Amino acid sequence: MNLPNLESARIRTSDATIVKRNDYIVPEDMKQIGKGKYYCLYTYGCQMNVHDSENIAAIMEDMGYKRQEDMENSDVVILNTCAIRENAHNKVMGMLGRVKHLKETKSDLITIFCGCMAQEEGISLELKNKFPWVDIIIGTHNIHKLPLYLKETLKTKEQMMEVFSIEGDIIEGLPVKRDSKYKAWVNIMYGCDKFCTYCIVPYTRGKQRSRLPEDILKEVKDLVANGYQEVTLLGQNVNAYGKDLKIHYNMANLLEDVAKTNIPRVRFVTSHPWDFSDEMIKIIAKYDNIMPYIHLPLQSGSTKILKKMGRRYTKEEYKELFYKIKKIIPNCAITTDIIVGFPGETKDDFQDTIDLVNELKYDLAYTFIYSPREGTPASIMKDETSLEEKKKRLATLNELINKYALWNNQKYLGKTVDVLIEGPSDKDNKMMGYTDTMKLVNIDTNEKYIGKIVPVKITDVKTWSMDGEIIDD
Numbered sequence: 001m002n003l004p005n006l007e008s009a010r011i012r013t014s015d016a017t018i019v020k021r022n023d024y025i026v027p028e029d030m031k032q033i034g035k036g037k038y039y040c041l042y043t044y045g046c047q048m049n050v051h052d053s054e055n056i057a058a059i060m061e062d063m064g065y066k067r068q069e070d071m072e073n074s075d076v077v078i079l080n081t082c083a084i085r086e087n088a089h090n091k092v093m094g095m096l097g098r099v100k101h102l103k104e105t106k107s108d109l110i111t112i113f114c115g116c117m118a119q120e121e122g123i124s125l126e127l128k129n130k131f132p133w134v135d136i137i138i139g140t141h142n143i144h145k146l147p148l149y150l151k152e153t154l155k156t157k158e159q160m161m162e163v164f165s166i167e168g169d170i171i172e173g174l175p176v177k178r179d180s181k182y183k184a185w186v187n188i189m190y191g192c193d194k195f196c197t198y199c200i201v202p203y204t205r206g207k208q209r210s211r212l213p214e215d216i217l218k219e220v221k222d223l224v225a226n227g228y229q230e231v232t233l234l235g236q237n238v239n240a241y242g243k244d245l246k247i248h249y250n251m252a253n254l255l256e257d258v259a260k261t262n263i264p265r266v267r268f269v270t271s272h273p274w275d276f277s278d279e280m281i282k283i284i285a286k287y288d289n290i291m292p293y294i295h296l297p298l299q300s301g302s303t304k305i306l307k308k309m310g311r312r313y314t315k316e317e318y319k320e321l322f323y324k325i326k327k328i329i330p331n332c333a334i335t336t337d338i339i340v341g342f343p344g345e346t347k348d349d350f351q352d353t354i355d356l357v358n359e360l361k362y363d364l365a366y367t368f369i370y371s372p373r374e375g376t377p378a379s380i381m382k383d384e385t386s387l388e389e390k391k392k393r394l395a396t397l398n399e400l401i402n403k404y405a406l407w408n409n410q411k412y413l414g415k416t417v418d419v420l421i422e423g424p425s426d427k428d429n430k431m432m433g434y435t436d437t438m439k440l441v442n443i444d445t446n447e448k449y450i451g452k453i454v455p456v457k458i459t460d461v462k463t464w465s466m467d468g469e470i471i472d473d
């Protein structure tokens with residue numbers, strides 16, 4: 001049994017990252033263990049977790065299990081968790097309550113708890129002491145060992161907890177069962193070394209480690225050969241790609257090489273403003289298949305708060321970068337993340353955020369109330385703002401964000417834009433897809449365009465989406 005430890009999770013050494021290519025093993029006697037059995041998989045959190053779930057699904061299927069949505073009739077329930085904010089945590093705990101209920105009538109149900117929450121010290125103790133019926137608890141560093149843990153649990157019938165608070169390796173050769181046949185997530189790096197004072201990710205995901213360019217490019221080329229239309233390059237801080245490699249190769253080089261594979265669409269998330277180079281901006285502008293869409297988390301419009309957050313840029317530096325991007329890539333959509341109610345945020349600091357949003361007029365923003373995470377420096381900072389006041393600030397901010405989202409969308413009315421049609425939308429008989437600038441479009445058409453990039457005329461715009469029609473339908 002290995003429990004997570006926050007102190008160890010914080011350590012960063014200069015040791016080289018080890019790339020492990022043969023560490024995923026399904027023992028012979030586990031290859032058919034799931035035959036005729038079902039698993040269901042719940043994913044919380046960011047794209048990184050969504051992609052990890054694609055690996056977990058493939059690992060389960062390598063053991064013969066089939067996926068289904070219905071937990072009540074499943075043999076294995078997997079919760080791939082997120083620790084970023086209190087409400088992500090609460091959702092998982094609520095789900096754990098549902099699983100417990102089911103376990104009371106179905107004693108052979110196997111429960112697997114993985115993802116970022118498993119990396120938290122407090123949670124691991126809670127699972128050990130209060131939820132002994134959770135069969136397997138694994139962290140973000142050892143998903144590939146799932147078949148071995150499952151084998152052990154089936155034998156011993158005891159709780160198995162293996163969570164490592166380490167800097168981490170790179171595991172190549174994991175199987176993947178992608179959710180889409182047209183769009184694919186491709187990890188380019190793991191972990192984070194930025195240690196923003198509010199954030200748990202550097203503790204749950206380990207050190208920043210870039211995959212080798214040849215491994216990434218091989219994955220992209222295989223996707224192209226299989227008819228994929230879009231790749232999204234994934235990392236907590238993709239602009240820093242390559243900085244930990246022993247070769248001279250950076251995010252601009254990678255973007256260019258990925259663009260040259262001729263995949264129709266290249267996206268990337270998330271961009272920390274700190275590492276955004278001029279070279280990168282030029283490459284994005286140069287290649288038509290690199291999408292003019294950048295998620296550029298601001299977090300706060302107050303330089304004082306940014307400093308307390310450890311974000312390493314001032315309001316002015318952020319603005320300079322924003323305008324540089326807009327100048328070199330004029331049609332670029334820019335979205336952001338903003339936290340309100342960080343410890344010490346005064347009304348004036350919040351006003352700085354409002355003023356900046358009024359000036360930059362983001363295409364969209366994801367906004368959050370600050371949530372203290374155990375073990376992070378911000379969690380022990382003095383915080384005198386009431387929750388009521390924080391909620392008011394969030395509502396004020398959201399109103400403004402929505403106003404500019406609509407304002408930006410209105411520029412599309414009557415225009416014709418390329419949309420990658422993904423499948424049925426939530427609305428009756430419509431199809432949905434995204435523009436190059438990541439605008440959601442609902443289209444009155446049928447299945448024949450699924451998986452294709454087609455010109456669509458925008459006929460109506462709303463805050464969160466647009467309606468359109470295919471020109472020669």
Ligand code: SAH
Pocket residue numbers: 084085198199200235236237270271272297299337338339368369370371372373
């Ligand atoms: N690596 C990305 C962010 C990943 S987390 C970046 O640096 O831009 C996604 C978003 O969650 C962050 O941008 C931040 O706005 C929010 N977030 C992270 N920790 C939080 C916390 N403790 N409370 C509230 N929001 C938080």
Ligand code: SF4
Pocket residue numbers: 192193194195196199200201202236237272
């Ligand atoms: Fe968290 Fe900051 Fe790293 Fe983003 S860059 S994952 S906010 S520590």
Ligand code: F3S
Pocket residue numbers: 044045046047048049081082083084115116200201204205
């Ligand atoms: Fe959540 Fe972990 Fe992602 S904390 S946001 S799932 S990296």
